[in-house]
Amino acid sequence: MCRLLGLTAAVLIFVTESPGYAGKPSDSPVGKVTVVQQEWHREGKTMLVNVTLDNRNGFSVKNVIVNCEIYEQPQVPQNRRGVTVKRVLPPGRTTVSDLAFPIAANDAQDGSCQVLSAQKV
Numbered sequence: 001m002c003r004l005l006g007l008t009a010a011v012l013i014f015v016t017e018s019p020g021y022a023g024k025p026s027d028s029p030v031g032k033v034t035v036v037q038q039e040w041h042r043e044g045k046t047m048l049v050n051v052t053l054d055n056r057n058g059f060s061v062k063n064v065i066v067n068c069e070i071y072e073q074p075q076v077p078q079n080r081r082g083v084t085v086k087r088v089l090p091p092g093r094t095t096v097s098d099l100a101f102p103i104a105a106n107d108a109q110d111g112s113c114q115v116l117s118a119q120k121v
Contacts, residue, residue, distance in 0.1 A: 033089070047101045065117040070109075
């Protein structure tokens with residue numbers, strides 16, 4: 001019985017330590033989708049951003065999450081917020097308009113945006 005447990009532990013360690021397909025950074029489409037331009041404007045209590053995304057994958061992606069910083073006080077991020085882009089993005093550059101971020105303060109300022117997630121279509 002002890003030998004069986006030892007063998008099971010060895011097999012579990014082998015399986016856990018072997019590199020998996022999903023763990024390779026080059027296999028994830030998110031590393032090849034970037035924000036290359038952003039333009040902010042405000043409408044009432046909402047900050048809106050137009051972002052140009054560059055999909056350098058050889059395939060389309062969907063459910064791209066764009067995360068942006070919003071500042072209520074100079075140099076102090078209120079928080080980071082993510083918005084999911086619902087449309088499919090083909091390879092190349094695509095501009096997505098009016099991603100909305102609600103704000104609490106009238107003097108809130110825009111910050112940088114980045115891509116957090118993307119899925120292969």
